[in-house]
Amino acid sequence: MDSISVAKKLLGLIEKSAADAGEVYLQTTEGVDVEVRDQAVERLKNTQAAGYALRLVTGGRMAFVSSSDMRDESLERTVARGVDLAKHSTADESNVFASPSPEVSVETYDDSIDNVSIDQKVSLLKDTETLCFAYDPLISKMEGVDYSDRKTETVIANTEGLLSRRLSTSFEIGAGVVAEKNGDVENGWEGMQSRFFDKLDPPSRIASSACGKAISRLGGLSVSTRTVPVIFDRSVAHTVLAHLFQMVSGDRIASGTSMLKDRIGDKIASDLVTVVDDATLPGLPGSRPFDDEGTPSRRNVVLEGGVLKSFIFDIGTGLKSGAASTGNASRGGFRALPGVASTNYFLAAGDTAPGDIIKTTKSGLHVTSLAGWWVGINPTTGDFSSGAKGFWIENGVVAHPVKNVTIASNLLAMLSGIDAVGTDLFHRFGRVGPTFRVNEMKVGGA
Amino acid sequence: MKRRDFIKVTAKGSALAMASPIVAELIGVCPAGAAELEWSSMAGADYEIGKVLAEALSKGGQLGEVYLEETIRTGIRVSDSKIESIQLGSDRGGGVRVINDWKTGYAYCDSWESGDLKRAAGIASRIGKPGAAVTQMKASDVKAGSGRGIASYELDPSEVLADAKVRVVELADRVAREYDPAITQVRIDYRDEIKRMVVFNSDGVAVQQETPLMWLSIDLLASRGDRRAPGYVRRSAKSGFEYATEDFVRETAEEGARQAVAMLDAVDAPSGEMPVVIASGGGVVFHEAMGHGLEADGVDRGTSFYAGLVGEKVGSELVTIVEDGSIPHLRGSFDYDDEGTPSRRNVLIENGVLRGYMSDWLTANKLGIPLTGNGRRQSYMHYPLVRMTNTLVVPGTSDPKDVISQTPRGLYALRLGGGEVDTTTGNFTFGVREAYLIENGKITSPVRGATLIGNGPEILRRIDMVGDDTTFWPGTCGKGQWVPVSSGAPTLRIASINVGGTA
Numbered sequence: 001m002d003s004i005s006v007a008k009k010l011l012g013l014i015e016k017s018a019a020d021a022g023e024v025y026l027q028t029t030e031g032v033d034v035e036v037r038d039q040a041v042e043r044l045k046n047t048q049a050a051g052y053a054l055r056l057v058t059g060g061r062m063a064f065v066s067s068s069d070m071r072d073e074s075l076e077r078t079v080a081r082g083v084d085l086a087k088h089s090t091a092d093e094s095n096v097f098a099s100p101s102p103e104v105s106v107e108t109y110d111d112s113i114d115n116v117s118i119d120q121k122v123s124l125l126k127d128t129e130t131l132c133f134a135y136d137p138l139i140s141k142m143e144g145v146d147y148s149d150r151k152t153e154t155v156i157a158n159t160e161g162l163l164s165r166r167l168s169t170s171f172e173i174g175a176g177v178v179a180e181k182n183g184d185v186e187n188g189w190e191g192m193q194s195r196f197f198d199k200l201d202p203p204s205r206i207a208s209s210a211c212g213k214a215i216s217r218l219g220g221l222s223v224s225t226r227t228v229p230v231i232f233d234r235s236v237a238h239t240v241l242a243h244l245f246q247m248v249s250g251d252r253i254a255s256g257t258s259m260l261k262d263r264i265g266d267k268i269a270s271d272l273v274t275v276v277d278d279a280t281l282p283g284l285p286g287s288r289p290f291d292d293e294g295t296p297s298r299r300n301v302v303l304e305g306g307v308l309k310s311f312i313f314d315i316g317t318g319l320k321s322g323a324a325s326t327g328n329a330s331r332g333g334f335r336a337l338p339g340v341a342s343t344n345y346f347l348a349a350g351d352t353a354p355g356d357i358i359k360t361t362k363s364g365l366h367v368t369s370l371a372g373w374w375v376g377i378n379p380t381t382g383d384f385s386s387g388a389k390g391f392w393i394e395n396g397v398v399a400h401p402v403k404n405v406t407i408a409s410n411l412l413a414m415l416s417g418i419d420a421v422g423t424d425l426f427h428r429f430g431r432v433g434p435t436f437r438v439n440e441m442k443v444g445g446a
Numbered sequence: 447m448k449r450r451d452f453i454k455v456t457a458k459g460s461a462l463a464m465a466s467p468i469v470a471e472l473i474g475v476c477p478a479g480a481a482e483l484e485w486s487s488m489a490g491a492d493y494e495i496g497k498v499l500a501e502a503l504s505k506g507g508q509l510g511e512v513y514l515e516e517t518i519r520t521g522i523r524v525s526d527s528k529i530e531s532i533q534l535g536s537d538r539g540g541g542v543r544v545i546n547d548w549k550t551g552y553a554y555c556d557s558w559e560s561g562d563l564k565r566a567a568g569i570a571s572r573i574g575k576p577g578a579a580v581t582q583m584k585a586s587d588v589k590a591g592s593g594r595g596i597a598s599y600e601l602d603p604s605e606v607l608a609d610a611k612v613r614v615v616e617l618a619d620r621v622a623r624e625y626d627p628a629i630t631q632v633r634i635d636y637r638d639e640i641k642r643m644v645v646f647n648s649d650g651v652a653v654q655q656e657t658p659l660m661w662l663s664i665d666l667l668a669s670r671g672d673r674r675a676p677g678y679v680r681r682s683a684k685s686g687f688e689y690a691t692e693d694f695v696r697e698t699a700e701e702g703a704r705q706a707v708a709m710l711d712a713v714d715a716p717s718g719e720m721p722v723v724i725a726s727g728g729g730v731v732f733h734e735a736m737g738h739g740l741e742a743d744g745v746d747r748g749t750s751f752y753a754g755l756v757g758e759k760v761g762s763e764l765v766t767i768v769e770d771g772s773i774p775h776l777r778g779s780f781d782y783d784d785e786g787t788p789s790r791r792n793v794l795i796e797n798g799v800l801r802g803y804m805s806d807w808l809t810a811n812k813l814g815i816p817l818t819g820n821g822r823r824q825s826y827m828h829y830p831l832v833r834m835t836n837t838l839v840v841p842g843t844s845d846p847k848d849v850i851s852q853t854p855r856g857l858y859a860l861r862l863g864g865g866e867v868d869t870t871t872g873n874f875t876f877g878v879r880e881a882y883l884i885e886n887g888k889i890t891s892p893v894r895g896a897t898l899i900g901n902g903p904e905i906l907r908r909i910d911m912v913g914d915d916t917t918f919w920p921g922t923c924g925k926g927q928w929v930p931v932s933s934g935a936p937t938l939r940i941a942s943i944n945v946g947g948t949a
Contacts, residue, residue: 037747045829046553046569051537064533068556081534088608090528143749143870178749178870185751187870225718255525257631257667335535371899372875375864378895380667380674385946387875387899404873406717406899406946444717444946 003028004165006070007157010052013079014159019056019086023097023158025292026052027334031150032118036125037142044118047150051334056082060091066335094319097158098294106289106297107282108168110196113151121147124173124203131207132177138215143176143187149197156294164294170285171197175206179214188214192428193285201428213368217389220403222445229364230407230441231357231393234424237347237433239373239386243411244275245431246379248302248310250317250328250340259382259412260308269306269415272350272436276301277312279327279343286343286430293329293338300326306415314340347433350421354435357420359396365443366391366398367407382411388443406444414438494560495646498542501567503648505574507546509807511647512567513784514540514558515826517639518604524615524634527623532608539826542567546574548812552829594781596774596789599658599686603638606687611636614662614690618699622666625703628710631667638687645786647807653786659777659930660689661920662698668706675894677706678861678879682777682920682930689775705861705880708892715881715896715947721856722898722940723849723884726915728859729933732767733837733921734867735874735902737933740769740794741820741832742809744869751872751903755800761906763798764842764938771819771835777920778835778931785821785830792818795906806832824927831925838934842912846937849911851887857896857945858882858889862919872902875946897946905940913937 001009007024014022033045051068056079063085067078125145132139149171157163174191190209192201201209213235232240252258260268279288279297290296293315301309313321314329317340330341358366365388373386385408392399409417422435495512502510516538523531540563541554551573553566615634622632639659646652663680679702683689724731736752744750752760771779771789780789785807793801805813806821809832822833850858858881865876878896882889913936923931 040547041549041573043550043829044552044573045550046566047827048554048566049539049556049827051556062531064531066533066535068537068539070556078536085532085534085608088529088612089532090530092528092530141748143747185871187868255631335537337531337533371868371873372864372866372877372897375866375875375877375897378676380676381894383895385895385897387873387897387946404899404901404944406897406944408717408895408897408946442717444944 003153003155006052007155007163010054010075010079011157011159013076014054014056017079017083019058019083021057021097021159023055023156024052025331025334026155028153029150031148032121033146033148034121034125035144035146036122036129037144039126039129041122053334054078054082056086057095058083058086060093060095061086061089062092062095063089064337094316096315096319097160098162098315099160100162101296104280104289104296106280106287108166108195108287108289110169112197113149113169116197128173128175128203128207131203132175132211135207135211136215138179138181138218139177139211140180141178143178143189145175146173148172156292158294162294164290166289168288169195171195171200173200173206175210177210177214179211179218181218184218186214186217188212188217193430195283195285195287199283217401217403220389220401222404223392223402223443225444227440227442229361229437229439230443231361231364231366231435231437233366233368233390234422234426234433234435236367236370237436238429238431239370240411240414241275241345241347241431241433242374243377243384244415245312245342245345246377247411248312250311250313250321252379253311254317254320257380263308266308267306268308268412269303270418271306272421273303273306273415273418274301274348275303275346276348277328277342277345281344284344284427284430286345288343291327291329292331293325295325295327295329297327297343312340312342314338342431344427345431346425346427347421347436349423349425349434350436352420352422354422354424357422357435357437358393360420361393361396361437364393365402365405365407366393384409384411384414404445407441408444409438409441414441498560498563498567499646499648501564502542502544502571503574505571507544507574509543509545509648511543511645511785512540512563513543513643513645513826515641515643517641517825519637519639520603520611522611522615522636524619524632526631527619529612529615537825540566541826541829542570543829544570544573545808548808549573550808550829554827594788596772596779596781597657597684599688601687602640603658603660603687604640610687611638614695617692617695618662618664621696621699622664622703625700626668626707628668628670628707629666629703630669633665635661635663637661643784645784647786651786653782655781657684657780658686660685660687662690662695664699664702666702666706668710670710673710675706675709675712677702677709679705680920683775684777684779685775709880709894712892712894715893715945716857716883717945717947719942719944721853722943722945723853723856723858724862724935724938724940725858725860726846726913726937727917727919727935728862729838729919729935730862730865730876730921732839732935733834733923733931733933734865734876735872735900735905736767736795737834737837738867738869739872739902740803742803742805742813742815743832745803746809746813749870751870752800756802758800759798760800760903761795761798762909764912765795765798765906765909766793766840767795767837768793768840769804769818769820769835769837773836776836776918776932783819783821784823787817787819787821789819789835804832804834806830822929824929828927831927833925833929834923834931836918836932836934838916838918839912839936839938841914841916841936842938844911844913846913846915849913849937849939850884850889852911853884853939854887856884857893858884859896859898867902874902875899893947895947899944899946905943908941908943909938910941911939
């Protein structure tokens with residue numbers, strides 16, 4: 001039976017049940033994961049999964065039930081169980097579902113998913129591996145080269161009359177290498193996600209980027225503790241964006257736990273900072289016509305010229321905050337509760353060439369790798385700290401690689417202190433930014 | 447409540463003989479009044495496991511394996527004293543794995559139907575090569591029931607009514623709020639699970655087990671004036687619902703509230719190299735800093751910093767690190783791993799000397815090392831990988847009080863946060879949720895925002911005091927897949943480590 005029919009059947013069961021309102025979320029996924037090692041397929045995994053989740057409301061109380069069992073008797077049992085479970089929940093006025101609305105068209109499907117052969121995928125990885133080893137004799141080992149693709153069909157239907165279906169593809173490639181020199185060992189990784197196969201970086205670019213990172217890190221030194229300008233390479237820009245996201249996400253706005261909750265319209269960052277979440281951009285990893293509650297996608301400007309413009313909501317957190325959903329409900333598969341998440345979320349490109357950001361830095365740290373940054377962000381206070389690697393910049397040129405240091409500051413201080421934003425924005429993943437510089441951060445060393 | 451065997455294998459003595467399909471039958475016994483479950487829908491199904499394995503190995507291979515799983519999970523989240531979400535998930539599926547020439551083919555389906563399993567087997571078999579040797583299939587008895595009692599339970603969480611679970615979260619919420627008026631926000635995450643699995647392979651392994659899992663975590667915020675401080679606590683065990691006693695819930699909530707209130711007075715953490723005393727329970731350091739490097743897949747690839755060092759001195763002789771999935775009821779424990787190998791105690795580092803690695807079927811056979819019971823997977827949708835279970839530093843001889851009093855100046859890391867490690871270099875980073883300064887051998891001001899940054903092999907050499915008070919902390923370890931683990935350690939001192947702070 002096709003997904004629309006199953007969704008309609010489930011909706012019919014909900015309408016017959018004691019539930020006042022309900023929603024069906026049904027997802028079918030297929031794809032492969034390939035890993036190549038020593039020019040042979042090391043692991044090949046085939047994914048073929050389907051399942052559904054229901055949100056059922058009785059007396060304002062909601063329950064969430066999910067199952068991968070699509071047999072008729074199971075569908076009935078899941079509905080009955082959800083209706084029963086809802087009684088135990090707390091009634092909440094924000095337990096509502098999306099109303100039908102006009103469709104937004106977003107390019108998310110690449111039919112080459114059915115045409116690219118497994119051999120082509122494998123040879124992509126073999127080429128990448130070969131190019132990594134050919135890049136430089138210092139490249140001693142591969143941590144792995146991986147490819148995966150998915151074709152996903154999602155159907156959302158609810159008792160408000162909404163019935164939406166979307167079909168999307170996603171492709172991903174990544175390579176990790178190890179460089180060694182005089183007993184010093186460093187690694188480097190590069191990867192990319194896209195909804196279109198031919199938009200993926202070619203093996204040559206993946207290989208040269210991963211190898212370049214590993215080799216450039218060899219011979220790193222620590223530096224003494226000091227406060228200096230810190231340049232965030234575009235490969236680590238997402239860390240600061242993730243920290244900001246925690247504070248503009250509807251969860252924390254609705255619960256009152258964000259320090260930005262009353263700051264709409266305030267200037268909280270430097271003029272150079274514009275942050276956008278936009279699922280309507282064609283073909284990017286977070287692109288989709290509607291979110292995981294069925295709300296149409298739209299472009300949301302979070303920060304514009306440093307001014308806080310908008311938060312990011314799903315229906316529930318929006319209602320609790322007196323705002324509409326921004327189309328940011330997301331689920332990590334059908335088994336997961338929907339929650340607020342970013343889509344294509346990025347720091348908009350500035351007008352300074354990344355090379356000029358380095359050239360105009362008298363003495364500072366150019367960070368190219370952050371370790372444990374997600375551990376070191378405190379959404380309550382805005383504190384940010386992380387282990388870092390990169391390059392020491394002296395008089396606008398690279399003095400030496402740096403390792404074993406920490407960087408620390410506070411998010412608002414960092415956003416206000418951004419004094420240069422690069423032109424090099426590239427949507428390699430869902431959360432990205434160009435190279436940018438923070439005027440000062442604490443660098444902790446030996 | 448009587449434990450029930452959820453699958454009864456009737457093809458006794460020749461479970462994996464190719465010609466005689468296994469007939470499995472579910473015996474669903476639900477006590478009166480308990481929630482009705484869907485295991486009974488399994489009844490009468492005919493599992494031609496032998497045929498599935500034959501299909502899996504049709505293009506050759508060293509190992510064919512079928513893994514079947516059914517899992518029921520409940521989750522309740524509380525925020526602002528309201529039940530924000532209540533959920534129930536049930537999954538059933540099967541995965542087929544083929545290993546040929548040490549390469550892995552894997553495919554899965556969301557059912558236990560033999561037709562679907564055979565289709566998955568056909569896809570997984572593509573890792574084989576025409577003409578490759580086919581392993582002779584060995585027959586074996588199915589090890590009936592979980593048997594070993596490492597994850598035994600009294601009350602199947604899926605049979606406990608939602609009312610009882612709601613009472614748990616309500617009690618936790620009340621106790622946390624009553625602890626101190628400064629506690630302004632409380633979020634509670636309650637989860638339970640029962641997982642039933644069967645694994646068959648062409649080596650004659652045939653194991654079934656059911657494993658319960660309980661989880662309670664509490665996120666709190668304390669506020670006083672314009673100061674705010676977070677608190678966090680979690681508890682988890684491979685136990686049934688009997689785990690959630692009133693005393694347990696109270697103790698958990700009080701611990702989270704205590705931490706949040708204590709951190710209200712925190713000052714910015716210092717930065718730079720300094721001695722750090724890690725309080726009992728800080729085993730996550732060893733999980734991250736050594737454990738991942740001792741997983742045999744990284745050793746096989748040569749990307750682990752511990753490759754080729756068995757028998758070498760790799761750390762302070764005060765340190766003995768053990769991996770033990772057989773400690774009853776810990777979060778990382780089980781009777782059998784997800785390849786059907788019994789869990790056991792494995793000494794990884796003994797008095798500073800590297801003794802061995804953790805392995806799964808593939809790495810043990812490929813490297814010629816012992817099978818240690820560390821082949822684990824997140825679910826039927828994942829192939830097994832070498833994973834940790836419960837990783838611990840065995841107790842030393844120092845009195846924990848002496849470890850602090852003999853430290854003139856440094857950081858006392860009472861509760862650690864999450865961490866990550868680069869297994870190639872051994873560099874790790876993790877956060878400290880609750881830390882204090884040590885001044886003149888005494889614990890003084892609480893500090894916030896501390897991060898510990900170091901190199902695993904280096905830190906292991908710098909441990910100069912080890913207490914006698916090992917305790918465990920539950921976690922969820924990610925390596926492309928998530929599995930429940932725990933880590934244990936006594937109070938111990940690292941002579942010098944880089945602390946990233948803002949002061």
